Amino acid sequence: MDSQFWHKECEEKIYTMWRSKKEFSPQYDKLKETFSMVMPPPNVTGILHMGHALNNSLQDVIVRYHRMKGMAVLWLPGTDHAGIATQNVVERQLNNEGLGRHDIGREKFLERTWLVKENHHNIIKSQLEKMGCSCDWEHERFTMDEGASRAVREAFVTLYEKGLIYKGKYLVNYCYKCGTALSDDEVEYDSIQGKLYHVRYPYADGLGYITVATTRPETMFGDVAVAVHPEDKRYKNIVGTILCIPLTDRKIPIIADSFVDREFGTGMVKITPAHDTNDWECGIRNNLEMVNILNPDGTLNGNCPQKYRGILASDARDIIVKDLEEGGFITEINDHVHDVGHCYRCHTVIEPYLSDQWFVKMKGLAKKALGALKRNDIVFYPRRWENTYCHWLETIRDWCISRQLWWGHRIPVWYCKDCGKVIVSREDPSCCPKCHKTNLLQDNDVLDTWFSSWLWPFSTLGWPDKTADLDNFFPTSTLVSAYDIIFFWISRMIMSSKEFLGKVPFRDIVITGLVRDIKGRKMAKSLGNGIDPNEIIDQYGADAMKFTLCYVTTLGQDLLIEKNLFNLGSRFTNKIWNAARFLLLNLEGRNIRTIDESEYSIMDRWIYGRFNYACQKISYSIENYKFSDAAQCIYSFFWNDFCDWYIESSKQKLLHGTKEEKDKAISILMDMLEASMRLMHPFLSFITEEIYQKLPNHMGDVIVAQYPIFDKTRCYDDAHILVTSLQDVVRTVRVVRNNLQIAPDKKLKVVFRPSEVFLASDLIESEKGFISSLIGASIFIVDKESTQPINGAFPVNGLGYECFVFVREAINVDSEIERLKADTVKAKKALSLVEAKLANQSFIMNARQAAIEKEQAKRKEFLEEIRKNNIHIELLSSF
Incomplete structure (x- = not known):
């Protein structure tokens, strides 16, 4: 392995491999349980921002997890034609050329708009690929593709035939710049x-x-x-x-x-x-x-x-x-x-504007959507967003669905210029059904963009036709979306699905917050505070971005981020790589074998137990959409339990053990490393696949490997109790070193004396070399029955034991006390100056708040320094 994980080189290579093997496609089998999600379609004229990165990162975790659980998984991607936004882009282009849309006509205008759509679509798709989104590109859809257009027309005509669509003069919200009516939600x-x-x-x-x-x-x-x-x-x-x-x-x-x-x-x-x-x-x-x-x-x-x-x-x-x-x-x-x-x-x-518009009667549709929530057919995560959903549906007004645009689904209504007949048809009529003349004029307006989006969960699967996809993957399982479109989209999808298919479109509705800058401001070009996901991926890697976003997100709450935040994920990927590299470097000459449970040491049993409980918590957290809990559990298990404790404890055997001990140690380490790659894959997809392929014990690709499951027979709680005692000993000595400010390179002598009730004495004895390496000290164990006094050392009591730390051999106590006293005098002088400044009313009245807060922070810092110094002086003076 290279000395570091070169994410730029690995990510493209691995993503290409996944796609070439069609590992994003649902491997459907009648015996398999299915899991499906539709991607909220981003506007085709935009580029993906950090909000999209959060939303798609969470979706990717969910689908990778269920795929590894053996389900036939479909994550369906797509884009939205975004009527107003897209038309604005093209009209700005024309304005720069000194033209308007009427100068080139509807047909030429639409040709230019399709070109803009293709260009932006390619950018969006490349961004999703760069993020590592494991969506099935074979199922990709667009809200104005042929299938979606058929669905839109079917929906319009069906609602019209039911008397739920009507045209009337009504007061609408009107944007004269966009030249169109808007719904209340827009x-x-x-x-x-x-x-x-x-x-x-x-x-x-x-x-x-x-x-x-x-x-x-x-x-x-x-x-x-x-x-x-x-x-x-x-x-x-x-x-x-x-x-x-x-x-x-x-x-x-x-x-x-x-x-x-x-x-x-x-x-x-x-x-x-x-x-x-x-x-x-x-x-x-x-x-x-x-x-x-x-x-x-x-x-x-x-x-x-x-x-x-x-x-x-x-x-x-x-x-x-x-x-x-x-x-x-x-x-x-x-x-x-x-x-x-x-x-x-x-x-x-x-401007409120009186005009002729097309409307959908919403109260009946809303009643069905409210009923779905009351029957628990749908569940919001977190539940508090159900109140927002209910409030909007209970106060709903008819939906203005016509827009005075050229880009979009043209309303399927024709007017006979000879007899005045209004024709609403699923197919373009060739003549008037009343007078049979051909002098027909189609309505100039197009439908609101949301009219195609509200059909998204089933139009993308082939509706109105009866298709295998519709049978297998509808209703979908989960929807992940931000709270700001509960009105625009989520509730409307539920209404349309109930109306046209008699089912809810999904059961679980996962509501994310909005991504804001560190000051809580909405990210915007005008403020210059936006963060480009591509920039983060280039600098830190896709895994670091996804893991960080999962680690810090809380469902339904806005997320405040800055670029430096992604150092968290970057450091963790480096830790994973370095740990794997160290273990793989120890493979040479080793015989990897299956280790029977009867051969496990206490430390072996402990790490398998910790892994087992991590599997339980992470699975529960993913299935209940607690992404932060799952990410933090992964971090804690791999960095703390596996790397800091278990690998460190194994180094003694790897370096100094017999051939049999080395073989056993590396075999268990490889087994744990392989299982850890599977455990972490949904959150850290690229690095786990890259490492997995290098393991001598891997089977195929980690993306489709079995996800680890909790096994109640492998908890090893007894080993956990013993190792916890060992860890307490180590932490006790480390606290002494820290409090007395003993440099890491100074070796200590520690005498350890257990009590009669201390159960981990044998473990302490067997892991004495490991403990010594962790605390930077030579450790001597005395008999638990010994009552001989131990002088000249600093005593520390733990749970069931005593530690005696000989510090005079590591530091000059008298000199250290003098140094601390001198530092305390300086800190007190600085503190008096700060307190005088804060007591000055002129300063308080005239200074900026930031300046006042700076002085208050200084005061807090000096007080803390004085407190710690006094503690250290008292400790050092005690022996």
């Missing part, structure tokens, strides 16, 4: 500093005015009423009075409606049903006119005075406010912080 709300404008609306008879407060004065041209609360005594006598809209000749009434907040502003609210959600409901209740003042491009339309037409609503605000002020209509303007909706893709301010 709107992100941010608090912004705005203004609250108090505007006078004159009475039509010219005798006075009322005042309303609004944050959007430009929408007043769409006002159809002013509302007051019916119980507001201030305005009870003016309900029904007619007002004039400022800057126009339109007249509107004062009405009463209980949705008005009497405490906000003046308690009078202008009603603009075509541009405000609450006003829309009020307009429906009061049978008010709907006046739309916007064009699709966000400019003011012909329902506004001529002066303002063609101006973006956001730009028109300042002009209108100025004209209102000059006309005497503004009474005051106040600063006002309020939540404003933004497009989740381009972050443009959303």
Whole structure:
């Protein structure tokens, strides 16, 4: 073996081997249990970020584990066409060329979009391969491939035939920059500093005015009423009075409606049903006119005075406010912080917009999805996210599924231009079924991207056809996804699956947190705080990245990371490599044989017992999605138990034992190393495969080897008790060395005296050389019945024993005491300066918080130094 693990060279070689042997594909057998997962499809225009790395790392652990458990495993990868995001990419390209999409037409625009899709798809696929994702590329899907498109059309037509899809004029969230409607879930709300404008609306008879407060004065041209609360005594006598809209000749009434907040502003609210959600409901209740003042491009339309037409609503605000002020209509303007909706893709301010859209009726679908949770057909990990799921389903509104885009699944609806017939069809019609003429026009809109994504767990397996994949792998077993798309995707998949197949699409729903920077900020290009998974893999390796992410993640909680964090995984892979290399270097001339249990020493029985319990805990943790618990158990077992204790204890036999002892030692070590590679493989896939192939006792490839299982007959608790006592002895002496600051190269003399009840005396005797190497001391064991006093040594009591550490032979006690006293004096002087600074009110009032915290940290450091020094002086003075 090389002196270190060259991950860049090994990872590509090993991944190619796995794929060439089709070891990612499900080896289906009717006798085998199946396990299946669908990969949440990343947007095809993006590149994978650290959130994807976390999500796919956890999925890879799960599928590798179940594959090694002997199941037929399918992990199905794919990408999402991401309607708005992808169209934005292409439109930006056209803008750079001085063109718009209408300049080149729909067909040419779609050709360019497919090229963008292919380019980004290849990047995403290469990233997943570099991460080591063991998904079955033979099953890869895309939300606009032929099979998915058939499924989308089948779903649309079926829902339409059931009366669950309809078209109607409705108030939708509209992004004029993207040029499309958005669902409620695609709107992100941010608090912004705005203004609250108090505007006078004159009475039509010219005798006075009322005042309303609004944050959007430009929408007043769409006002159809002013509302007051019916119980507001201030305005009870003016309900029904007619007002004039400022800057126009339109007249509107004062009405009463209980949705008005009497405490906000003046308690009078202008009603603009075509541009405000609450006003829309009020307009429906009061049978008010709907006046739309916007064009699709966000400019003011012909329902506004001529002066303002063609101006973006956001730009028109300042002009209108100025004209209102000059006309005497503004009474005051106040600063006002309020939540404003933004497009989740381009972050443009959303305008509520009245338009014709296609909708899905959701309440019936939501009821089925809620029932699935109540019947325990689905389980969230952690369970608290069930509350989020229920809240959204219980308050659900109809889903606007039409988008004014060109990229996406075009709505399968045609209109006969001769007789007006509306045709909804699974196949493209050639003529009108009513008048039989061919003058047909397809609906221009496409479906919301999520309409194809909500079919993902079964459309990818061949639905609406009855396929072998659908029979074998649906419902899928587990879904791993972040909490931010419980609304967008998870609940919708459950609704569609229940509706079209009568089953839930998966049972276990594993919710991850979001990956943020070390300050808790969302990673973004604008902040420059993003971490590229490729960069981490290049520097540390794919195993180091995956293991670190698993080690530190807590389900459902956001993960704060920085690049240096991945040193954890890197150090561990180095430890694994060095341990394996050391053992393989000791193979020369050795006879590897099967060791019978009757030949085990206490240390042998202990390591097999520790391994056995590690198998139990890791399997339980993976099956219950406690990835951190599993990773930490792997780390603790391999680094601490196997390397630091068992390999170290075996070195005496490997170096100085007889041929038989060496053969036995290396045989057990190889057996344990081989089993450890299988145990760790789901978390550290490349390095375990590379080492596994070099072992004299390996069988095939570790990726498809049997995962170690817990065996209740191999716990060896008696050996664990004895070795724990040995470890306690070692730690006791190490604490003395540390407390007295004795350098590692200084050899000590230690006398060990067990009590009558101490059970590990024979083990201490047999492992005396091993213990000596660990504590850097010569150890002498006296009879447990001896009562002779031991003088000139530092005594330490343990559980059932005494240790006497002779430190004067290792250090000059008097000189050490003087040094510690001098250091204490210096620390006290420094402490007094810091405390004086912290007591200075001028410093506290004027210094930055970071500077204050720095001084507080210094104080803590000096106090700790003084405390430790005093302890050491007291110890050294005692003998």
